[in-house]
Amino acid sequence: MLPRKITDKIHLLGAIDWDRRLFDSLIPLPDGTSYNSYLIQGSEKTALLDSVDPAMSHVLMEQLESVGKLDYIISHHAEQDHSGAIVDVFANYPKAEVICSKHGLDLLRSHLSLPEECFKVVEDGETLSLGDKTLEFVYTPWVHWPETMVSYLLEDNILFSCDFFGSHIATTEMYVTNEGKVYEAAKRYFAEIMLPFRKSIQKNLEKIAELNIDMIAPSHGPIYSNPGFILNAYKDWLSDESKNLVTIIYVSMHGSTRSMVEHLVAELAERNIETAQFDLAVTDIGKLAINLVDATTLVIATPALRVGPHPLVVNAVYLASVLRPKAKIAAIIGSYGWGQRIVETIGPMIADLKLDILEPILIKGAPQQETFDRLKEMAQTIAEKHKQLKVGSTKHRLQKLPRS
Numbered sequence: 001m002l003p004r005k006i007t008d009k010i011h012l013l014g015a016i017d018w019d020r021r022l023f024d025s026l027i028p029l030p031d032g033t034s035y036n037s038y039l040i041q042g043s044e045k046t047a048l049l050d051s052v053d054p055a056m057s058h059v060l061m062e063q064l065e066s067v068g069k070l071d072y073i074i075s076h077h078a079e080q081d082h083s084g085a086i087v088d089v090f091a092n093y094p095k096a097e098v099i100c101s102k103h104g105l106d107l108l109r110s111h112l113s114l115p116e117e118c119f120k121v122v123e124d125g126e127t128l129s130l131g132d133k134t135l136e137f138v139y140t141p142w143v144h145w146p147e148t149m150v151s152y153l154l155e156d157n158i159l160f161s162c163d164f165f166g167s168h169i170a171t172t173e174m175y176v177t178n179e180g181k182v183y184e185a186a187k188r189y190f191a192e193i194m195l196p197f198r199k200s201i202q203k204n205l206e207k208i209a210e211l212n213i214d215m216i217a218p219s220h221g222p223i224y225s226n227p228g229f230i231l232n233a234y235k236d237w238l239s240d241e242s243k244n245l246v247t248i249i250y251v252s253m254h255g256s257t258r259s260m261v262e263h264l265v266a267e268l269a270e271r272n273i274e275t276a277q278f279d280l281a282v283t284d285i286g287k288l289a290i291n292l293v294d295a296t297t298l299v300i301a302t303p304a305l306r307v308g309p310h311p312l313v314v315n316a317v318y319l320a321s322v323l324r325p326k327a328k329i330a331a332i333i334g335s336y337g338w339g340q341r342i343v344e345t346i347g348p349m350i351a352d353l354k355l356d357i358l359e360p361i362l363i364k365g366a367p368q369q370e371t372f373d374r375l376k377e378m379a380q381t382i383a384e385k386h387k388q389l390k391v392g393s394t395k396h397r398l399q400k401l402p403r404s
Contacts, residue, residue: 001014001015001016001059001063001172002063003039003063004174006038006158006174006215006217006223007156009040009041009042009132009133010038010039010040010041010153010156011038011039011041012036012037012038012174012217012223013036013037013038013039013048013060013063013064014034014035014036014037014052014056014059014060014063015034015035015052015053015056015059015060016032016034016170016172017032017033017034017035017053017055017056017170018032018170019032020032023168026285027168027192027193027285027286028284028285028286029168030284030286031168031169031170031171031185032168032169032170033168033169033220033221034169034170034171034220034221035051035052035053035056035081035082035219035220036050036217036219036220036221037049037050037051037052037060037219038050038160038217039064039067040130040133040135040153041067041130042129042130042131042132043130043131043132043133044129044130044132045071045072045129045130045131046067046069046070046071046072046130047070047071047072047074047099047128047130047135048064048070048072048073048074048089048096049074049076049160050074050075050076050077050083050160050162050219051073051075051082051083051084051085051086051088051089052081052082052084052085053081053084053085054080054084054085054088056085057084057085057088060085060088060089061085061092064089064092069093070089070092070093070096071095071096071097071130072096072097072098072099072120072128072130073086073089073090073093073096073097073098073099074098074099074100074135074151075098075099075100075104075108076148076149076151076160076162076163076219077104077145077147077148077149077162077163077219078100078107078108078111078145078147079163080111081219081220082162082163082219083108083111083112084111084112086098086108086112086114087112087113087114090114090118096118097118097119097120098114098118098119098120099120099122099128099137100119100120100121100122100147100149101121101122101124101137101139101147101148101149102121102123102147103141103146103147104121104147104149105119106147107145107147122137122149124137124138124139124149125137125138127154132155133153133154133155133156134153134154134155135151135153135154136151136152136154137149137150137151137152138150138151138152138207138208138211140204140207140208141200141204142197142200142201142204143162143163143164143194143197143200143201143204144163144193144194144196144197148162148163148164149162150162150208152208152211152213156214156215157211157212157213157214157215158213158214158215158216158217159211159213159215159216159217159227160217161216161217161218161219162219163193163194163218163219163220164201164204164208164218165186165216165218165230165231165234166186166189166218166219166220166221167182167185167186167188167189167218167220167221167222168185168188168189168220168221169181169182169185169220169221169222171221171222173222174222174223175222175223175224175225176222176223176225176226176229176230177222179229182221182222183229183233184290185221186230186233187233187237187290187293188286188287188289188290189220189221190234190237190293191237191286191289191290191292191293191323192285192286192289192323195237195289195292195293195323195324195325196322196323196324198324198326201234201238202238205231205234205235205238213227213231214227215227216231237293240326241326241391241392242294242295242296242326242327242328242389242391242392243274243294243295243296243391243392243393243394244272244273244274244296244386244391244392244393244394245273245274245276245291245294245295245296245297245391245394246268246273246274246275246276246295246296246298246299246382247275247276247278247288247291247292247295247297247298247299247327248261248264248265248275248276248277248278248299248301249277249278249280249283249298249299249300249301249313249317249320250277250278250279250280250299250300250301250302250313250334251279251280251281251301251302251303251310251312251313252279252301252303253303253305253310254303255366256303256335256363256365256366256367257301257302257303257333257334257335259366259367260301260334260335260361260363260367260371260375261277261299261301261333263367263372263375264299264333264375264378264379265277267375267376267378267379267380268379268382268383270379271379271380271382273379273382273383273386274394276291276295278291278316280310280312280313280315280316281312283316285316285319288316289319289323292320292323292325292327293325293326294326294394295325295326295327296326296328296329296386296389296391297327297328297329297330297331297382297385297386298320298325298327298329298330298331298355299330299331299332299333300313300317300330300331300332300333300334300346301313301332301333301334302332302334302342302346303334303335303336304334304335304336304337304339304340304341304342307336307339307340307341307342308340308341308342308345309334309342309345309346313346314345314346314349317346317349317350318349320350320353321349321350321352321353324352324353325353327353327355328355328356328385328389329355329356329357329358329382329385330350330353330355330356330357330358331358331360331361331378331382332346332357332360332361332362333360333361333362333375333378334362334363335362335363335364335365335366335367336363336364337364337365338364340362342360342362343360343362356385358378358381358382359378361374361375361378
């Protein structure tokens with residue numbers, strides 16, 4: 001891609017990664033991603049905001065060929081997909097200063113082979129003049145690393161937000177035009193990366209609310225020319241309110257656990273509770289993570305494998321414990337052949353989530369009518385608890401987001 005004009009003095013650089021399908025050897029990227037870098041050419045100084053993933057460094061370097069002088073390289077976040085190519089940029093512009101936060105200095109020195117004297121640490125709220133353009137740096141710790149910060153361009157009211165408000169999506173559209181498509185990609189991104197740091201991000205959202213923002217330029221995905229769209233989405237995702245939704249994760253080896261899941265889903269539907277069931281043998285964990293953003297109840301359904309829960313269930317429960325969703329209720333169901341220690345294994349894994357754990361339903365062999373009666377009682381208990389919690393509607397809220 002060639003540099004793309006935002007204004008006369010601000011350009012979008014970076015690379016579109018159409019073919020990448022996995023991030024951190026874990027996170028599915030069904031729509032690829034982009035690595036956004038921004039060039040601001042002030043009347044006196046020029047700054048590059050972030051770089052790209054090292055695999056795409058050659059794309060950024062070609063875009064910079066016509067830039068004769070670079071005074072500043074700003075690192076909002078030390079992770080490789082943002083700062084990995086700084087080494088190549090600095091090699092071509094050895095007089096440039098690498099701007100970072102206090103915590104960013106140690107991380108960048110650990111990850112990049114750059115001379116210590118090239119770094120310049122900025123404080124929270126500090127400004128940097130480029131002549132007729134002024135950048136204000138705002139610390140946003142734990143979005144999603146401890147050193148993260150954003151930059152606000154005072155004269156143009158543009159927030160360069162790095163991972164904040166990002167979306168893993170490969171597109172040639174510079175601005176958000178298909179809000180439905182970007183909403184899902186941004187929610188997936190939030191669920192997989194930001195959800196564990198929800199409380200910290202709530203504080204950071206309040207912090208940037210003080211800024212007059214006309215445009216949000218993230219480091220992944222298209223630019224938000226209507227910032228109200230993503231700001232209000234984040235307010236919803238970050239809120240403590242969960243929805244009238246049950247997420248069921250399961251594995252079934254011989255059909256017994258699946259039969260239990262299907263019966264529970266039917267009973268919940270009778271009580272007007274939305275459910276989403278995920279067969280862990282084939283599930284896109286990103287879709288599961290999206291669902292966990294809103295769910296009030298998590299049901300863990302597993303057969304016993306040598307008395308313990310199935311390994312795929314163990315993996316999913318561990319991921320859920322890492323994501324720290326808003327869920328308030330949990331239940332464990334499943335079947336076994338000759339013996340089981342399922343609760344003894346799963347219970348400690350979710351202890352930190354402080355969930356209200358219902359009486360488990362674990363049966364020997366295939367489910368009978370007694371099992372179905374117990375599942376009906378469980379569905380009724382879940383319905384009553386949802387009512388007591390006054391959970392919100394699961395209705396898609398995209399159309400309710402006001403434009404700024």
